[in-house]
Amino acid sequence: MASELIFRGHDPLQTIETYSPKPNKPSWHSLMQALHYILKEQRLLFTIVGIVIATLFFTFLPSTNHTYPTTITNYVSANSYRSENSLSAAPFINSGGKIPLGLKTKGLRIVVTGGAGFVGSHLVDRLMARGDSVIVVDNFFTGRKENVMHHFGNPRFELIRHDVVEPLLLEVDQIYHLACPASPVHYKFNPVKTIKTNVVGTLNMLGLAKRIGARFLLTSTSEVYGDPLQHPQVETYWGNVNPIGVRSCYDEGKRTAETLTMDYHRGAGVEVRIARIFNTYGPRMCIDDGRVVSNFVAQALRKEPLTVYGDGKQTRSFQYVSDLVEGLMRLMEGEHIGPFNLGNPGEFTMLELAQVVQETIDPNAKIEFRPNTEDDPHKRKPDITKAKDLLGWEPKVPLQKGLPLMVSDFRQRVFGDEKDSSTTG
Numbered sequence: 001m002a003s004e005l006i007f008r009g010h011d012p013l014q015t016i017e018t019y020s021p022k023p024n025k026p027s028w029h030s031l032m033q034a035l036h037y038i039l040k041e042q043r044l045l046f047t048i049v050g051i052v053i054a055t056l057f058f059t060f061l062p063s064t065n066h067t068y069p070t071t072i073t074n075y076v077s078a079n080s081y082r083s084e085n086s087l088s089a090a091p092f093i094n095s096g097g098k099i100p101l102g103l104k105t106k107g108l109r110i111v112v113t114g115g116a117g118f119v120g121s122h123l124v125d126r127l128m129a130r131g132d133s134v135i136v137v138d139n140f141f142t143g144r145k146e147n148v149m150h151h152f153g154n155p156r157f158e159l160i161r162h163d164v165v166e167p168l169l170l171e172v173d174q175i176y177h178l179a180c181p182a183s184p185v186h187y188k189f190n191p192v193k194t195i196k197t198n199v200v201g202t203l204n205m206l207g208l209a210k211r212i213g214a215r216f217l218l219t220s221t222s223e224v225y226g227d228p229l230q231h232p233q234v235e236t237y238w239g240n241v242n243p244i245g246v247r248s249c250y251d252e253g254k255r256t257a258e259t260l261t262m263d264y265h266r267g268a269g270v271e272v273r274i275a276r277i278f279n280t281y282g283p284r285m286c287i288d289d290g291r292v293v294s295n296f297v298a299q300a301l302r303k304e305p306l307t308v309y310g311d312g313k314q315t316r317s318f319q320y321v322s323d324l325v326e327g328l329m330r331l332m333e334g335e336h337i338g339p340f341n342l343g344n345p346g347e348f349t350m351l352e353l354a355q356v357v358q359e360t361i362d363p364n365a366k367i368e369f370r371p372n373t374e375d376d377p378h379k380r381k382p383d384i385t386k387a388k389d390l391l392g393w394e395p396k397v398p399l400q401k402g403l404p405l406m407v408s409d410f411r412q413r414v415f416g417d418e419k420d421s422s423t424t425g
């Protein structure tokens with residue numbers, strides 16, 4: 001069978017003959033062609049309208065936050081970006097869509113150092129109840145996880161085991177700085193650590209406040225008045241403090257912390273608040289911390305004699321913890337720096353206190369006298385006129401009402417009752 005494959009190629013010579021390249025046209029001709037293309041079918045008009053719409057859109061659309069971080073750490077919140085311009089503790093004003101959608105929160109973001117301790121944990125309860133997001137920073141020296149455990153699982157609550165002597169970066173709107181052992185037994189245990197906590201710890205937290213534009217509240221103490229020569233103590237009194245005694249790590253530490261706080265305010269414009277706290281009692285106090293109320297209550301419950309140091313005539317004033325927390329929050333939210341005395345002016349001698357404890361727990365409890373400890377102040381009573389006038393604050397819970405609330409918490413803990421001991425009262 002003959003092959004059907006037929007050569008269909010064409011003669012190359014013929015091709016060369018018929019090929020006639022197009023003559024080069026002048027460039028003005030292609031320009032005219034392009035113009036013609038653009039003007040045809042109103043293409044130019046549509047392009048201009050598109051540009052106008054895009055310009056209007058990007059001009060009037062609320063701008064997104066240019067400072068939004070590229071990486072968000074565990075603790076970064078949008079609040080701090082807002083707070084840089086609005087440091088006031090008042091609820092945040094929505095600054096024109098500057099916060100990326102989805103990062104807006106209603107409450108404030110607050111760090112409470114020492115938040116697992118006695119006062120701190122009650123403060124945390126109030127802040128959480130108000131709807132804030134709370135980060136507790138605590139090294140658990142005297143604090144306990146049990147004090148804040150009831151917030152575990154709440155997305156607005158975080159707990160960080162951290163020593164404030166080491167720097168820490170968080171993004172918050174307010175810093176309540178409470179971290180420091182408060183009872184003599186604990187602060188004398190390692191005096192160098194105590195003064196480091198007061199000085200280096202406070203420096204770190206003030207540095208943080210400066211960096212992120214947060215408001216800072218220092219919980220100072222009536223101990224800054226030392227063994228006072230003025231009674232009752234007014235905030236303008238400079239105190240009578242032994243700088244080389246066994247209590248100096250705490251007393252002088254807190255005085256330095258106050259100095260640092262004011263220097264950061266004057267020098268770096270940090271918004272600060274200073275509270276001088278007088279003896280406070282309530283549920284969640286450490287049971288054997290040597291503070292007189294907790295001592296008496298624990299002793300009476302265990303049927304041990306109540307130990308009174310010295311002649312028992314030295315006076316103290318005792319405020320219930322919920323009153324203190326109210327005062328701290330008013331101070332933080334208010335416009336005044338302080339220092340403010342926060343305490344209950346009701347004055348009791350140690351013997352009178354022992355009697356109230358006897359009446360509340362065990363009328364047959366015995367009293368045992370022991371020699372007084374070094375540098376124990378003879379009198380302590382706050383003048384709270386300033387807090388009354390400027391913060392509208394004064395304590396409401398009398399000892400006879402507050403003590404039973406503390407006793408029921410101590411009873412559960414002393415006798416190993418595992419029931420929840422988180423009553424704020």
Ligand SMILES: NC(=O)c1ccc[n+]([C@@H]2O[C@H](COP(=O)([O-])OP(=O)(O)OC[C@H]3O[C@@H](n4cnc5c(N)ncnc54)[C@H](O)[C@@H]3O)[C@@H](O)[C@H]2O)c1
Pocket residue numbers: 113114115116117118119120137138139140141142143144162163164165177178179180181182183197201219220221222276277278279280281286
């Ligand atoms: N309770 C009072 O009567 C009273 C009186 C005056 C002043 N204050 C002040 O109030 C604050 C709270 O006192 P409190 O009675 O709740 O005492 P607390 O001992 O119960 O609480 C202090 C908390 O700070 C933590 N802490 C201590 N050192 C730390 C560190 N280096 N880093 C991180 N956390 C640390 C402890 O673990 C504890 O949770 C303290 O600053 C104290 O000086 C209290």
